[in-house]
Amino acid sequence: MTVRLKPKALERVVERARLSPSPMNTQPARWHLDAEGTVWILADPSRRLSIADPRGFDMRLACGAALEATVLALSELGLGVARTQHFDRGAPASPVPGLEPVARLHLGESTAPHPLAPLMDRRFTWHDGFARANPDQARDLFDWARLHEGLVLVLDRAEIGRLAERNDGALLRLLGEPDYRAEFRRWLRLGAPDEPLVDGIPASALGLSRLGTRLARLALSPRAAPLADALRLTERLFAESQRSETATAILLFARPSLESPLAAGRAWLYRLLELADLGFQAWPMPALLAQPEAASEIRRNAGIHDGNRLISLFRIGVPPRGRTPPRLRLPVARLIV
Numbered sequence: 001m002t003v004r005l006k007p008k009a010l011e012r013v014v015e016r017a018r019l020s021p022s023p024m025n026t027q028p029a030r031w032h033l034d035a036e037g038t039v040w041i042l043a044d045p046s047r048r049l050s051i052a053d054p055r056g057f058d059m060r061l062a063c064g065a066a067l068e069a070t071v072l073a074l075s076e077l078g079l080g081v082a083r084t085q086h087f088d089r090g091a092p093a094s095p096v097p098g099l100e101p102v103a104r105l106h107l108g109e110s111t112a113p114h115p116l117a118p119l120m121d122r123r124f125t126w127h128d129g130f131a132r133a134n135p136d137q138a139r140d141l142f143d144w145a146r147l148h149e150g151l152v153l154v155l156d157r158a159e160i161g162r163l164a165e166r167n168d169g170a171l172l173r174l175l176g177e178p179d180y181r182a183e184f185r186r187w188l189r190l191g192a193p194d195e196p197l198v199d200g201i202p203a204s205a206l207g208l209s210r211l212g213t214r215l216a217r218l219a220l221s222p223r224a225a226p227l228a229d230a231l232r233l234t235e236r237l238f239a240e241s242q243r244s245e246t247a248t249a250i251l252l253f254a255r256p257s258l259e260s261p262l263a264a265g266r267a268w269l270y271r272l273l274e275l276a277d278l279g280f281q282a283w284p285m286p287a288l289l290a291q292p293e294a295a296s297e298i299r300r301n302a303g304i305h306d307g308n309r310l311i312s313l314f315r316i317g318v319p320p321r322g323r324t325p326p327r328l329r330l331p332v333a334r335l336i337v
């Protein structure tokens with residue numbers, strides 16, 4: 001049985017699916033309903049981080065997460081997916097010029113809401129210090145990680161501290177590259193508070209005070225950058241290790257090397273929703289992986305063998321009670337094309 005999705009239903013689906021994560025909150029996924037009533041997910045290449053993500057791997061991971069979020073949102077409307085076409089290699093002609101086809105969903109039999117679907121509201125990226133997890137939560141986290149192949153939990157405090165320090169070094173090294181710094185600045189929202197915020201990462205999510213925000217704007221500007229670095233202002237503003245060390249664990253997320261970024265992105269979202277269900281939130285720390293020696297040492301220590309690709313590291317912890325970051329998102333009307 002083929003089911004045609006209606007435009008109003010797509011709006012409801014995108015309202016939910018847009019809550020999926022993306023690098024620097026670039027939100028590259030777009031949705032298109034064709035004349036047959038099938039749903040296309042497309043990537044907007046103008047939203048790719050051309051310096052941090054030259055091959056578009058992270059953009060496609062984010063589109064995979066958006067695809068999974070779409071399937072979950074459809075299930076909340078009782079709509080099942082009969083067939084999913086993934087376009088990782090050899091995409092068909094795009095139904096929307098300038099956008100890259102990612103996947104096409106053909107709707108089918110009705111289905112019950114997926115149990116993870118309501119967690120889309122409860123998952124977020126936490127960029128600040130974590131509260132202490134209680135022993136039950138820590139045990140749940142441990143058991144959960146063992147259920148999934150390719151997940152490795154680092155629980156040793158000294159090792160967490162070491163990884164956190166090394167990640168800071170890697171991050172500062174990246175910020176030392178003018179193009180990287182300019183791109184980072186472009187997606188941070190350090191402007192006037194009345195600026196309408198629909199994408200990027202706001203200063204408040206990074207735990208920056210008003211003064212910190214002004215200093216960050218200065219430190220990231222090309223003219224002041226050398227002085228800010230010499231005065232170690234960049235380090236003081238952007239070093240994360242103190243906050244990272246409050247995490248309950250660092251999670252290594254590896255997937256089979258042959259798997260497409262799209263499929264890995266689907267798994268990425270799933271794992272984050274399961275974590276949210278356990279009361280945990282994640283904060284990616286992939287800067288270390290930009291350094292080949294560090295990346296291979298981490299892989300070796302964690303026993304991640306050659307058939308697997310280490311996709312990211314995450315700090316995992318419980319955010320302080322009652323605190324949630326702003327969820328900046330593009331309006332649905334801009335996401336449906």
Ligand SMILES: Cc1cc2nc3c(=O)[nH]c(=O)nc-3n(C[C@H](O)[C@H](O)[C@H](O)COP(=O)(O)O)c2cc1C
Nearest residue numbers: 019020021022023024025058061062124125284286
């Ligand atoms: C592929 C990918 C890479 C990411 N890399 C980072 C990162 O390096 N540092 C970070 O703090 N957040 C990272 N994030 C998380 C995003 O910043 C976050 O998803 C985005 O700001 C939207 O916020 P939300 O997750 O709270 O909805 C990444 C997310 C994805 C999907």
